[in-house]
Amino acid sequence: MTEKTFAELGLSPKVQSAVEAAGYTTPTPIQIAAIPVAVTGRDILGIAQTGTGKTASFVLPMISRLETGRARARMPRSLILAPTRELAAQVEQSFDKYGINHKLTVALLIGGVSMDEQVKKLDRGVDVLIATPGRLLDHFGRGRIMLMGVEILVIDEADRMLDMGFIPDIEKICKLLPPRRQTLFFSATMPPEITRLVDQFMNDPLRIEVARPATTAKTITQRFCYCESGEDWAKRERLRDLMRGADVKNAIVFCNRKRDVAILLKSLLKHGFNAGALHGDMDQKARMETLDKFRSGEITFLAASDVAARGLDIPAVSHIFNFDLPWQSDDYVHRIGRTGRAGREGQAFSLVTYDDLKLLKDIEKITGDGITWVDTVPSDEDFADSLSKKRRRGRGGTVVRPASARGGDRGAERGNRPPREAQPRPADGAQGVGDGVRRTRRRRGGPAEGDVAQPEPMTAEAPAAVALRQARPQSGQQPRYHESQPPLPAAARPARRPDARHDEPRRAERAEPRPQRSGAAERPAAVRRPERREPAESAADGGFADNVPAFLRRPVRRSKPEPATEG
Numbered sequence: 001m002t003e004k005t006f007a008e009l010g011l012s013p014k015v016q017s018a019v020e021a022a023g024y025t026t027p028t029p030i031q032i033a034a035i036p037v038a039v040t041g042r043d044i045l046g047i048a049q050t051g052t053g054k055t056a057s058f059v060l061p062m063i064s065r066l067e068t069g070r071a072r073a074r075m076p077r078s079l080i081l082a083p084t085r086e087l088a089a090q091v092e093q094s095f096d097k098y099g100i101n102h103k104l105t106v107a108l109l110i111g112g113v114s115m116d117e118q119v120k121k122l123d124r125g126v127d128v129l130i131a132t133p134g135r136l137l138d139h140f141g142r143g144r145i146m147l148m149g150v151e152i153l154v155i156d157e158a159d160r161m162l163d164m165g166f167i168p169d170i171e172k173i174c175k176l177l178p179p180r181r182q183t184l185f186f187s188a189t190m191p192p193e194i195t196r197l198v199d200q201f202m203n204d205p206l207r208i209e210v211a212r213p214a215t216t217a218k219t220i221t222q223r224f225c226y227c228e229s230g231e232d233w234a235k236r237e238r239l240r241d242l243m244r245g246a247d248v249k250n251a252i253v254f255c256n257r258k259r260d261v262a263i264l265l266k267s268l269l270k271h272g273f274n275a276g277a278l279h280g281d282m283d284q285k286a287r288m289e290t291l292d293k294f295r296s297g298e299i300t301f302l303a304a305s306d307v308a309a310r311g312l313d314i315p316a317v318s319h320i321f322n323f324d325l326p327w328q329s330d331d332y333v334h335r336i337g338r339t340g341r342a343g344r345e346g347q348a349f350s351l352v353t354y355d356d357l358k359l360l361k362d363i364e365k366i367t368g369d370g371i372t373w374v375d376t377v378p379s380d381e382d383f384a385d386s387l388s389k390k391r392r393r394g395r396g397g398t399v400v401r402p403a404s405a406r407g408g409d410r411g412a413e414r415g416n417r418p419p420r421e422a423q424p425r426p427a428d429g430a431q432g433v434g435d436g437v438r439r440t441r442r443r444r445g446g447p448a449e450g451d452v453a454q455p456e457p458m459t460a461e462a463p464a465a466v467a468l469r470q471a472r473p474q475s476g477q478q479p480r481y482h483e484s485q486p487p488l489p490a491a492a493r494p495a496r497r498p499d500a501r502h503d504e505p506r507r508a509e510r511a512e513p514r515p516q517r518s519g520a521a522e523r524p525a526a527v528r529r530p531e532r533r534e535p536a537e538s539a540a541d542g543g544f545a546d547n548v549p550a551f552l553r554r555p556v557r558r559s560k561p562e563p564a565t566e567g
Helices: 013-021 029-040 054-065 084-098 116-125 134-141 158-163 168-177 192-201 230-246 256-271 284-297 331-338 354-367 380-388 409-417 433-445 463-471 500-512
Strands: 044-048 078-081 106-109 128-131 152-158 180-187 206-209 222-225 253-254 275-278 301-304 319-322 346-352
Touching: 013 054, 013 084, 029 044, 029 054, 029 078, 029 206, 044 054, 078 134, 078 168, 078 463, 084 106, 084 128, 084 284, 106 116, 106 134, 116 134, 128 134, 128 275, 134 168, 158 168, 158 180, 158 192, 158 331, 158 354, 168 192, 168 301, 192 380, 230 256, 230 319, 230 346, 256 275, 256 301, 275 433, 319 331, 331 354, 346 354
Parallel strands: 044 180, 044 206, 078 128, 078 152, 106 128, 152 180, 222 346, 253 301, 253 319, 275 301, 319 346
Antiparallel strands: none
16 A cells, blocks of 8 residues: 655645655654545544644644634634643644744643733734633633634544543533534544534534554553552662663653652652653643653653643653553553654553552453563462452552451441340449440440440439439530420429528518609509619628629719818
């Protein structure tokens, strides 16, 4: 079969000249199938494994179609959506490389940078707008951009959009675009959600699939290393041995967690490796500087999270190391796809612990490739136990036995307690071994499972005092009464403290007739003012004033001393 050239794909002469200047002569299979159709303006659904030239499949025909026409202020002519900032910046670099013979205005809308420069570009008008979904909707909500003039829509790495939760934003953006447009979808896999999105927003797309979804390039050699310990320090030591033993030109080391990226970077620098880090918590300027240093060779090893797993085009990566095996098998395909690009040879090494054996089976299933081990090989018993989940291991590799094999009260709480009849009942007033556990369970939410609530033994306290103590509200709470709650018996009510100092003045006051003021008889009873009661004669007598706070007491009127007379 005769290989095609870029001149046979229907590109404009200016674009062909730019491609030749970039040093490309032979298009990839996805470019051969997609570019001639994209130039005509038809919708395309492109499915190809990573590293096959999908970016050029839509950049080259877009430049050819945008040669004629002019952009208006705040109304971009084309829109490219990317899941990450790094991938969006990489697409911008592709337009700079292939659009050297054109005067297209390109704007990049990503987070982590100032919005003022972005607004200035939008006000001047842009031909190509490259954006992440969040920042694009932010500008649209502020009224700084209008999308009714978009002629071409490109969604790159659509499956990554799904993984990052951008599908609702994609749907919102597609509804803001004009219905008469060209839509290009490019993805490595086709989950059901992406299929639904394609059916909803694309018009009779041409499906182009040059490789089976979620397959790895044949130029990548995959190796797996089994770490029996499972400890992080043991994995880091094993990783350093692999890095020293392999002929590494430059490599990316992937971790599942951002905190593990920072710890791994510190360890690599401590042991003399020329390394840098890339993860989502870094600001945009630091991320771009690290990528530029890695591309230029200033940094040899790049410890990264999955933010660098998709879309990044770093052609000369010789090795990929998976410090952590990814939780999703699709991510494994994208991780190792950073090497072996454009027909080059690549090496991929993955560290596997006991907990990763089940994930390894999923990876083997989706890639269709066999597992090649380095040195130690896990036993069939480890595989069987991992798949059946008979044993569970912690982060440090310690075997955790099931509850049935553990003794003590915790095993009894989980259903391993013998029947109640088989346990000797403690004597009255004594406490059994499991009583403390059951009492704790009752305080937290009722009786223990399988137990019958038993009343606590009564002490020698009087029944009336017990009823009073149970009815007394807690401190800081108001007493609550319910209609179904019977009133306390008379014996349980608190009796007034017998004290002659408190009772005698009040009895005497009630016995004496109240003096009436003049004119009080003519005043109606409804408007008659209540008489003011006089307090006890003296606080020293121990009257009712003893219970009144000092700031509420009326001052005691003292008789003025008689003036002294001259003798």
